[in-house]
Amino acid sequence: MLKNYLKIAIVVLRRRKFFTFISLFGISFTLTILIVLTAFIDKVVGDNYPDRKRDRSLYVNRLQEIGTRSGGINSSSGGMSFYFLNHYAGSLKTPAKLAISSNFNSTNTYVNNKKIVINYKYTNADFWDVLDFDFLEGKSFTKQQIDNGERVAVISAEIKKEYFGDEASVVGKYIEADNVQYRVSGVVKNVPITLYMIYSDIYLPYTVSKTDYNNSGYRGNYTGILLAGSKADISKIHQEYEQMVSRLPMESKDFDKIFSHAETFIKNYVSTGDEEKSGVAYAITAIGIFALLVMLLPTLNLVNINVTRIMERSSEIGVRKAFGASSKTLIYQFIVENLILTFLGGLIGVVLSSVILQIINSANLIANLELSLNFTVLFIGLLICLVFGLFSGVYPAWRMSKLNVVNALKMQ
Amino acid sequence: MISLQNIQKVYRTSTIETLALNSINLNIKKGEFLSVMGPSGCGKSTLLNIMGLLDAPSKGDINIDDQKLNNLSDKQLAQFRNKKLGFIFQSYHLINDLKVLDNVMLPLLYRNSSEKERKQSASEALGKVGLSNRVKHFPTQLSGGQKQRVAIARAIVGKPEIILADEPTGNLDSAMGNEVMDILLHLNKSEGTTIVMVTHDEHMAKKTHRLMRLFDGSQVQ
Structure with missing residues (x-):
């Protein structure tokens, strides 16, 4: 038939x-x-490259402060400061590690009179443990190097090709970004820009940042990934984070509420910033x-x-x-x-x-x-x-x- | 074999009601060859459609082989038509997209038979109407007479006990018409198939066992 x-x-x-x-x-x-x-x-x-431990990670990319006392609505929202993540999120008991990185910024650099746009991002040392980057050569910078404020960089395969051409190995060579020379410590496989919390062309130690990473304000341009020791700890970390945020003292009398959440990858990715409705x-x-x-x-x-x-x-x-x-x-x-x-x-x-x-x-x-x-x-x-x-x-x-x-x- | 009792068919529109058949009573015996005649619009085709379960009467009972068929479901009607009835239409109604053999095989598609069996039965049916050499042709490549012979092969391939033919020679010249008529007569005689044929042709009607005449939806002979 x-x-x-x-x-x-x-x-x-x-x-x-x-x-x-x-x-x-x-x-x-x-x-x-x-x-x-x-x-x-x-x-x-x-x-899930390079966040292969996505199933036991919680992502924090936003903090919102709202004030309604003055009659109108004051609101400040966006990324967090390095201090906030390191001091408050870093003090939670259950997470095994906390990756902190800044949003990427762009800068122009010139190679043989050719302009190259480079996106750079600052990270802490845990960033390299929480995320499983594929290193094509070299390795990540260490906590010691970060603490010493060494000008080292991990670069993407794409920028390696663009900046250094067909050179086989570039570890130890210098790359210029934002008028500063950084020594390449490793080259990693490219990350798509859609993973905006992780993507960059160059990763730098947060200690070489020109802005003050010790600024104790809540808001800034950093995001974090909380890694749980096991999947079972995820909900516990989520609750711990919520409690930590609820106990935060107000930064200014202009604000009376603070919102920030540690969410799973998908929830975080599609988050609209609306506290009432799920992204x-x-x-x-x-x-x-x-x-x-x-x-x-x-x-x-x-x-x-x-x-x-x-x-x-x-x-x-x-x-x-x-x-x-x-x-x-x-x-x-x-x-x-x-x-x-x-x-x-x-x-x-x-x-x-x-x-x-x-x-x-x-x-x-x-x-x-x-x-x-x-x-x-x-x-x-x-x-x-x-x-x-x-x-x-x-x-x-x-x-x-x-x-x-x-x-x-x-x-x- | 076929029994129609008090059959009435009324076509209704919002403004008009037309009585197409009025109190038709008819008994057809097994192996009988009946022809139905009458002027255009007198209800011949309507009667044939009701006998063939293609249309439902407004009133009255239809029995075939002592089985009352008024209240069968769509599926039961389809199965009954498939097993018991074969149709021949004036304008052949062959599927032009299918080859002659596929056209003839069509009724067997709705039975539990293998492709091999279907092909064999269709080839035999085509042999009976003298078209064994046209199996791979498409209907558009055939003459009117040949098309009607394919339609006859399709009607007999499932070995139905009853064949209902609606002006089977109506679109053919006299030579081809006679050829088709001879096939039907032979089928009736050699295989005992009951045939009801609607015709305008007195000459053809005379060759059948019995003639029924309709006028304005009523039986006059």
């Missing part, structure tokens, strides 16, 4: 070449957008609405084309019914035919996605982000195809199955 459906599906597709083209174009274009989106989400959420719910709703909008038009288009296509085949429907096909059998046949069409479109969509991902990767539109079509992405693509095929096939098939045999035969 399936073979027969396949045969007739191919014949019908070949007969109405223009309709087939429009259908396939709609399906493959939609799937391409969704597959690229899936690949992006999969890369951001699924690829995860926002993210899922936003992605859902986007996917729905992207799929809605081609689905309606395909439904319309399918209705026309099926009504053109009313005589065939009449004949099949007369010779023993039940309505259910015919619905099944047309859904199978539609699924064949959508999977064909899906196949083109996968090829198109692969080309587009190649283009995105080679153009380096998003720094260091290597998008790929892995098993998860393909599986989700397959699922989207199935949903797409069913949604666009069920209504036309149902309408067709309701056709009266006599009328169907007359409609030829």
Whole structure:
């Protein structure tokens, strides 16, 4: 039976070449957008380099101070100071380690009269223990070097190539950033910019920072990752952090509330800063609405084309019914035919996605982000195809199955 | 074999009600070849559609082989049509996208039979109508007479006990019409298939066992 459906599906597709083209174009274009989106989400959420201990890490990237006493609303929010993280978050009992790093800043440097934009970030020593960077050569700087305020740097593979060209080894050589020379202690595999708490071109000891890292204010441009000894400690650390924040003395009389949370990777990543609503719910709703909008038009288009296509085949429907096909059998046949069409479109969509991902990767539109079509992405693509095929096939098939045999035969 | 009792068919729209069949009582014996005649619009095709369970009567009972068929579900009706009935239409209603052999195999798709069995039965049916050499052709490559012979092969491939033919020679010239008629007569005689044929052709009707005439939805003979 399936073979027969396949045969007739191919014949019908070949007969109405223009309709087939429009259908396939709609399906493959939609799937391409969704597959690229899936690949992006999969890369951001699924690829855990270099925070491979993500399942026992809590991320702190924001502190908000709010004051309502003066009638209006005073608010200050953003990153934290090194002092806050080191002094308060660092005093929690349960975390095994605390990685502290600044947000990345950009500076220009020149090599052979060529301008290079370098992003740099300051880190503490635990940063290199909490995160599992792949060192292509050399090693991270040590606590001793940090304490001594040595001008050392860990650089990314990309900046190595850009700054030093094809030199095999650059450990011990000097790189200039922000008019300061740093000695390279190690080279690490690139981190995509989407991991903004970790990404940088150059990592430097926080002690060489030009700003005062001992400033005792709460706010600054640092973020932290609290590493638990085991997964079981995660909720304990979360509570400890909440309690610590609730006990914080107010920095100024302008403020009467302080918010800051230690969250899991996903919650932290999609955090909107809204204390009332979860960022995860926002993210899922936003992605859902986007996917729905992207799929809605081609689905309606395909439904319309399918209705026309099926009504053109009313005589065939009449004949099949007369010779023993039940309505259910015919619905099944047309859904199978539609699924064949959508999977064909899906196949083109996968090829198109692969080309587009190649283009995105080679153009380096998003720094260091290597998008790929892995098993998860393909599986989700397959699922989207199935949903797409069913949604666009069920209504036309149902309408067709309701056709009266006599009328169907007359409609030829 | 086929028994129609007090069959009435009314077509209703919001403004008008048309009586297509009025109190039809008819008994057809097994192996009988009945022809139905009457002017256009008198209800011949409607009667055939009701006999073939393609349309439901507004009133009255249909029995085939002593089985009352009025209240069967969509699935039961489909199964009954598949096993007991074969249809031949004036305009053939072949599926142009499928080859002749696939067209003939179609009724067997809805039975539990293997592809090999389906092909064998379809080839035999095509042999009976003299089209063994056209299995790989598409309907558009055939003449009208050949198309109707393919339609006959499709109607007989499942070995139904009853064939309902709606003006099977209506679109054919007299030579081709006679050819098709000969096949139907042979089928009736050699295999005992019960045939009900709607026709406008008095000459063809005379070749059958019995003639029924309709006028304005009522049986007049």
